[in-house]
Amino acid sequence: MTAFFQSRYWSLEFILGAGLTTFIVIGVLLSRWLFPDVGAIDLMARLVPPFERPDHLLGTDPLGRDVMARIFVGGWISLKVGFLSVLGSVVVGVLMGLIAGYYRGVWDIIVMRFADVQLALPFILLAITIIAIVGGSLTNTIILLIVSQWVQYARLVRAQVLALRDREFVLAARAIGVKNRNIIMSHLLPNLMGPVVVLMTLNVANNILLESSLTFLGLGVDPTIPSWGGMLADGRTYLQNAWWVSVFPGVAILLTVLGLNLLGDWLRDTLDPTGRTQK
Amino acid sequence: MKDLSSPQVLSVEGLSVSFGKSRVIDRLSFSVGKGRTVAVVGESGSGKSVTSLSIMRLADLTGASYDAGRIVLEGEGGEFNLLDLTQDEARKIRGKDIAMIFQEPMTSLNPVYTIGEQIAEILMLHNGLSREAALAEAAKLLSLVRLPDADAMLKRYPHQLSGGMRQRVMIAIAVACRPKLLIADEPTTALDVTIQAQILDILRDLQAEMGMSIIFITHDMGVVAEIADDVVVMWKGEKVEEGPVKRIFAQPEHPYTRSLLSAVPKLGSTEGQDFPYKTPLTVLVDGQPELVGETRVQDTAQTDGAPLLSVRDMSVDFDIKKTWYGRTTHYVPAVSNATLDVYPGETISLVGESGSGKSTIARTVMQLVEPTKGRITFDGRDMAAMNLSERQKLRRDIQYIFQDPFASLNPRQTVGWSVAEPIRTHGLIDNERDTKRRVSELLERVGMPADVAERYPHQFSGGQRQRICIARALAGKPRLIIADEVLSALDVSIQAQVINLFMDLQKEEGIAFLFVSHDMAVVEKISHRVAVLYLGQIVELGSRRQVFENTAHPYTRRLLSAVPNPDPTAKREREPLSGELPSATRRAGDRPATAVYDEIAKGHFVARH
Numbered sequence: 091m092t093a094f095f096q097s098r099y100w101s102l103e104f105i106l107g108a109g110l111t112t113f114i115v116i117g118v119l120l121s122r123w124l125f126p127d128v129g130a131i132d133l134m135a136r137l138v139p140p141f142e143r144p145d146h147l148l149g150t151d152p153l154g155r156d157v158m159a160r161i162f163v164g165g166w167i168s169l170k171v172g173f174l175s176v177l178g179s180v181v182v183g184v185l186m187g188l189i190a191g192y193y194r195g196v197w198d199i200i201v202m203r204f205a206d207v208q209l210a211l212p213f214i215l216l217a218i219t220i221i222a223i224v225g226g227s228l229t230n231t232i233i234l235l236i237v238s239q240w241v242q243y244a245r246l247v248r249a250q251v252l253a254l255r256d257r258e259f260v261l262a263a264r265a266i267g268v269k270n271r272n273i274i275m276s277h278l279l280p281n282l283m284g285p286v287v288v289l290m291t292l293n294v295a296n297n298i299l300l301e302s303s304l305t306f307l308g309l310g311v312d313p314t315i316p317s318w319g320g321m322l323a324d325g326r327t328y329l330q331n332a333w334w335v336s337v338f339p340g341v342a343i344l345l346t347v348l349g350l351n352l353l354g355d356w357l358r359d360t361l362d363p364t365g366r367t368q369k
Numbered sequence: 370m371k372d373l374s375s376p377q378v379l380s381v382e383g384l385s386v387s388f389g390k391s392r393v394i395d396r397l398s399f400s401v402g403k404g405r406t407v408a409v410v411g412e413s414g415s416g417k418s419v420t421s422l423s424i425m426r427l428a429d430l431t432g433a434s435y436d437a438g439r440i441v442l443e444g445e446g447g448e449f450n451l452l453d454l455t456q457d458e459a460r461k462i463r464g465k466d467i468a469m470i471f472q473e474p475m476t477s478l479n480p481v482y483t484i485g486e487q488i489a490e491i492l493m494l495h496n497g498l499s500r501e502a503a504l505a506e507a508a509k510l511l512s513l514v515r516l517p518d519a520d521a522m523l524k525r526y527p528h529q530l531s532g533g534m535r536q537r538v539m540i541a542i543a544v545a546c547r548p549k550l551l552i553a554d555e556p557t558t559a560l561d562v563t564i565q566a567q568i569l570d571i572l573r574d575l576q577a578e579m580g581m582s583i584i585f586i587t588h589d590m591g592v593v594a595e596i597a598d599d600v601v602v603m604w605k606g607e608k609v610e611e612g613p614v615k616r617i618f619a620q621p622e623h624p625y626t627r628s629l630l631s632a633v634p635k636l637g638s639t640e641g642q643d644f645p646y647k648t649p650l651t652v653l654v655d656g657q658p659e660l661v662g663e664t665r666v667q668d669t670a671q672t673d674g675a676p677l678l679s680v681r682d683m684s685v686d687f688d689i690k691k692t693w694y695g696r697t698t699h700y701v702p703a704v705s706n707a708t709l710d711v712y713p714g715e716t717i718s719l720v721g722e723s724g725s726g727k728s729t730i731a732r733t734v735m736q737l738v739e740p741t742k743g744r745i746t747f748d749g750r751d752m753a754a755m756n757l758s759e760r761q762k763l764r765r766d767i768q769y770i771f772q773d774p775f776a777s778l779n780p781r782q783t784v785g786w787s788v789a790e791p792i793r794t795h796g797l798i799d800n801e802r803d804t805k806r807r808v809s810e811l812l813e814r815v816g817m818p819a820d821v822a823e824r825y826p827h828q829f830s831g832g833q834r835q836r837i838c839i840a841r842a843l844a845g846k847p848r849l850i851i852a853d854e855v856l857s858a859l860d861v862s863i864q865a866q867v868i869n870l871f872m873d874l875q876k877e878e879g880i881a882f883l884f885v886s887h888d889m890a891v892v893e894k895i896s897h898r899v900a901v902l903y904l905g906q907i908v909e910l911g912s913r914r915q916v917f918e919n920t921a922h923p924y925t926r927r928l929l930s931a932v933p934n935p936d937p938t939a940k941r942e943r944e945p946l947s948g949e950l951p952s953a954t955r956r957a958g959d960r961p962a963t964a965v966y967d968e969i970a971k972g973h974f975v976a977r978h
Contacts (some may be wrong), residue, residue, distance in 0.1 A: 262777045
């Protein structure tokens with residue numbers, strides 16, 4: 091850990107990325123206390139433009155609800171969906187990719203044909219089917235996203251493993267007699283996480299938006315609970331005369347993704363001891 | 370060097386080149402006379418490649434800056450400084466007046482164009498020929514570099530050619546516009562010796578015919594002695610010595626040149642000796658040459674007892690083509706019917722060219738490849754009959770060191786972690802502190818300071834990494850070390866040090882070595898016994914002295930005659946070499962003929978030919 095505090099790790103990327111992410115996460119976590127009356131409908135203050143009234147700094151929506159309050163509170167659902175679905179997909183996908191790529195043979199065929207079938211199914215069709223069976227809820231939305239996305243990680247990891255497993259340091263470990271599990275954990279995994287981290291940061295944003303599509307179709311969480319994707323979809327009809335209703339949730343997604351991307355890049359560079367990817 | 374009868378074609382005057390803040394070439398001056406070959410020699414990092422890239426004006430494209438000096442080329446309208454040109458002007462010079470051949474023939478041709486198109490391209494560009502005329506000229510060029518059946522060759526793609534053929538195509542492209550100067554950057558390093566000898570012959574003939582000058586960049590002193598007229602020795606970005614080739618070899622002045630030459634293994638240097646022997650090395654200590662080490666006869670082999678490893682009638686096939694339901698139709702017999710013993714404390718070398726199966730034998734013994742048939746016994750026990758824990762034990766007793774020290778260490782783990790891996794894997798030491806101490810011991814054993822354990826592989830040079838790999842191999846106290854081309858990626862001075870390290874380890878710990886190499890001079894220096902392989906079969910097997918002094922098989926003779934001799938005064942007596950290795954792919958069921966051996970002297974087996 092001492093190495094952590096050496097100057098090379100304190101890059102601009104880290105400061106910006108960590109700053110943005112921390113701000114958003116803390117804001118979202120504290121939102122219940124910061125904005126206790128988030129759902130309050132005030133029809134007298136419909137569609138107030140931003141920066142006009144101090145109590146509605148980012149304006150209000152068509153029902154007079156404060157946009158800023160809804161952004162912070164709605165972040166809870168969005169971040170939960172974004173993070174948990176990506177974490178779940180990574181765990182399943184990386185494991186499957188490692189098994190398929192390292193053991194090849196039957197395992198490879200089983201995992202990869204399963205993945206092909208998965209990729210051939212349209213997402214919405216899958217969503218309708220699963221939600222129709224298990225019903226719509228936050229947990230089910232996350233499971234649905236994991237089911238549809240682990241394939242991406244599995245394919246990425248498998249390709250990396252195929253390239254890595256014939257590298258001489260893996261061969262050398264095999265020659266020493268290192269167990270397969272240890273080869274995977276200490277030789278393959280650290281060398282293939284770079285692209286996985288990048289894909290993760292991209293998918294967090296993607297999944298926040300997917301959650302809104304599902305909610306929009308009535309397949310996701312309860313539409314009365316605010317979420318960024320849901321607000322984006324709601325504000326769509328007012329875009330001509332009340333841009334702030336959908337633009338500010340969009341900005342929230344943008345900043346989250348930006349923060350995570352910066353952190354992801356920083357993480358990738360820091361984990362690579364050769365420093366090759368550093369500028 | 371200054372031969373007044375021949376005018377200069379190119380002169381480099383006080384050139385300094387930097388990448389960012391680090392200066393890689395410092396005040397370099399030399400010149401190239403018309404029709405002469407100047408060899409620029411030095412070890413990795415000495416700046417020799419940057420020199421050639423600077424002359425081509427390619428270095429500034431990759432971020433180099435020229436801090437001082439001039440590179441003067443004699444042109445039609447008098448002389449001009451290459452460094453003053455814009456990139457657009459330099460592009461007109463490149464390929465026309467100055468051409469270059471690169472080290473890696475496998476990657477320097479574009480795989481999606483035919484050979485003909487790639488040669489014609491440069492002729493159409495610089496000489497303004499039409500497509501038909503360019504292709505006709507390309508065919509002429511191909512026969513000039515002795516590629517058979519030039520017209521058919523024009524229509525082929527790079528992947529259909531062997532490495533040696535591709536390098537000849539590269540030469541054809543380079544000389545297409547009859548350049549005044551040809552820069553050859555390690556053009557034969559990636560090739561087998563017999564192919565190397567052919568390429569050197571071709572370059573010599575082309576030079577005589579076209580009257581061009583050559584800058585030949587290499588680390589191989591044998592090649593220098595073969596081809597160079599003048600030599601420039603570079604060390605750490607500076608020229609330390611220059612002169613005619615005979616003078617450099619006979620009376621090297623600079624201490625670095627002397628240490629370089631003393632490290633070069635010479636074929637025939639152990640003539641008349643029954644055993645290999647360790648020789649002292651000239652190394653630079655604070656810039657002064659010092660003789661390190663002793664002369665010692667390496668009589669460590671215990672041939673009177675039972676062999677440590679014995680391989681009987683072993684064959685390994687690789688399937689190449691299968692039908693859709695999985696039946697093999699074509700295969701390569703990578704090794705056929707190999708029989709071989711390794712005794713404790715003995716070094717036995719497997720030599721041969723690429724594709725001869727020498728690495729496959731090594732990998733099969735290491736259980737990285739399954740033999741198709743045959744029996745391997747280690748310490749009297751049959752490997753095929755071993756249970757899991759015995760096999761695991763075997764992975765301690767036999768250790769493998771790989772060719773490429775850059776690829777065989779995990780870049781994400783510290784050096785100490787890698788060295789400790791066999792200890793952890795086999796549970797040799799159960800606590801962290803003792804493991805650390807053992808790792809330090811091992812690192813010191815191979816001549817590395819113990820505090821490097823915390824660092825990562827990319828912070829070390831190739832030679833240092835190879836030492837780290839050797840330390841890792843020693844961690845399990847092995848009885849047999851398989852060294853697969855471990856020296857070929859190293860500079861000669863480092864090579865010599867590693868050879869001496871191997872000999873010391875063998876003397877002190879009685880380790881047997883299975884040494885896989887294509888370098889005959891190194892093999893002669895280190896081996897007790899030698900097995901020569903050709904297309905997967907052992908063609909000659911005997912003691913080092915028998916194989917090198919009473920060479921019996923024509924293929925062994927051919928290999929030996931192709932080795933460049935690092936002595937410019939020696940007469941070149943070589944059987945004219947031509948041809949390529951035949952393809953080894955066979956149809957299923959078509960077995961290669963089993964070799965029959967004659968024992969022409971005790972322990973000296975030769976395949977009937």
